[in-house]
Amino acid sequence: MIRLKWFGPSIVIFLVLFILPSFIPRFYTYILALIYVTSLLAMSLNLVVGHGGMFQFHHGVFYGVGAYTVALMLTKTSLPMWTGFIAGPIVAAIIGFIIGWFCVRLTRLYFGMLQISLGSLIWAIVLRWYSFTGGDDGIHGVPIAPFLSSLNSSYYFILIVLVICLIVMYLILKSPFGNTLQAIRDNPQRCEAIGINVRRHQLIAIVIATFFGGLAGVLFVVLERSVFTDMLFWVLSLEIFIMCLLGGWFTFVGPIFGAAIIVALRTFVSIFTEYWTLILGVILILIIFFLPEGVMGYFQEIFKPRTKETVKEGTK
Amino acid sequence: MLQVETVVKSFDDFKAVNGASLSVGKGEIVAVIGPNGAGKTTLFNVITGLLRRDSGKIIFKGEDIGGLPPYEICKKGIARSFQIVNIFPRLTVFRNVQVAVLSQQRRSNTLFRPASSMVLNETNNILESVGFLDKAHSIAGSLSHGDQKILEIAIALGNEPELLILDEPTAGMSPEETSATMELVKRLAQMRGLTILFCEHDMDIVFSVAQSIMVMHQGRTLVQGKPEEVRNNPFVQEAYLGVE
Secondary structure, three states, X not given: OXXXXXXXXXXXXXXXXXXXXXXXXXXXXXHHHHHHHHHHHHHHHHHHHOOOOOOOOOOHHHHHHHHHHHHHHHHHOOOOHHHHHHHHHHHHHHHHHHHHHHHOOOOHHHHHHHHHHHHHHHHHHHHHOHHHHXXXXXXXXXXXXXXXXXXXXXXXXXXXXXXXXXHHHHHHHHOHHHHHHHHHHHOHHHXXXXXXXXXXXXXXXXXXXXXXXXXXXXXXXXXHOEEOHHHHOHHHHHHHHHHHHHHOOOXXXXXXXXXXXXXXXXXXXHHHOOOHHHHHHHHHHHHHHHOOOHHHHHHHHHHOHHHHHHHHHHHO | OEEEEEEEEEEOXXXXXXXXXXXXXXXXXXXXXXXXXXXXXXXXXXXXXXXXXXXXXXXXXOEEOOOOOHHHHHHHOEEEEOOOOOOOOOOEHHHHHHHHHHHHOOOOOOOOOOHHXXXXXXXXXXXXXXXXXXXXXXXXXXXXXXXXXXXXXXXXXXXXXXXXXXXXXXXXXXXXXXXXXXHHHHHHHXXXXXXXXXXXXXXXXXXXXXXXXXXXXXXXXXXXXXXXXXXXXXXXHHHHHOOO
């Protein structure tokens, strides 16, 4: 049963966001759209990090692969635009499957280390293969069909895709697959003992997460019409990871808050100082000390005293 | 139903299990006893696939299951509880059991259908049979130690096992909790037609519940037999029970 009490507020928020571009300057529309793209990226990572308990340290690679796939298809071939939109997430999921196939054989930190190495390999290939990927120049001026080319229309497209993805992710997390994934996060050994093929389950989760990561890459191309190698660099992956922690990685919508905070900080603080990461660092430290469950985790604690009661009942 | 033949498992040079044999018939309640470090838990871990045996045979329903991964062994019909509490602490009691029931019904990979509407009856039946219906929505990690041990058993029941292996089901419980738990185990065995293999420190319990007892000492099987036979065995009296 989907919790209906969130249904009303969600519709209101969606409608407000939908009419917002008519009232705010173009620059803010652009920033909002960027936040949506980044939100989808952080949400996709959180499927495996927060709900799956896997140290997916190099999720940016799949974002980059999705973006490069669509950019290359639209600049180098004459295939219709929508084939690129479909190919982006699928290629990202295939790369996710290959990297994940190796990673799920390891646990915890070793999983993360291996993923950083394999992901950096892909980054290096994209950076060095100048004739195909354009190296560190990236690819610019990706042709996007006229109906998506204005900022407002890409804003609406991105918002609608994000909402659809959020609904799908929510259904996945509430499904037996999602429940089992959270059980694996809590106790992989016990899951094996109750007949769950833990590695296969984790691998499927990675493929799903990288699919959505690739889709975020596609949305980035719709918004920016360009791609560059920094999208696959480990620094970005770390940033997405921080978004999950910041927003609250055991909550559903937490990563959206994390993405909004980081994108807003990067945009507005970097106007005043290029050391915006310094401010980010201070905020991070404060959050770790005062909101260990993240921003959303904190709100949940305030607004849902009922969960606390059940915990108390249990301890009696 | 289960035949364990001269199984050996060593860690580096230490032979934790060194030629243990065991036979469990259908519908029996079998106990494994032995002093601390005799290799009881290691033997259970080998049977359930958590550890791989070095040599020997583990035959379940006529099939050698030695060397299979734990999830395959579980699907053959063996479920277990753990000596040290091993549950899903962040999930509710209900979902702890539901995850096992979903796995039993091969529905762990179902996407897009809300789990909250699935296998409700099966899960509630199990919760009812261990008396946990009122605790169904508590967070598992907040239960008392004794309740967490019972949740252990409930999760194992979710797999609808034919053979239920309980590794010290009453470890850390008070005497009252202990006898209540053993009554529960006996009742479950009757109700569900379970075969039960367990190990336990409390000799009174073992001799009152078990129909067959296997005695382990330094990784070896000393003897397996009916409670009276074991009680009168001179080796056992010397090694473990202490001559009265």
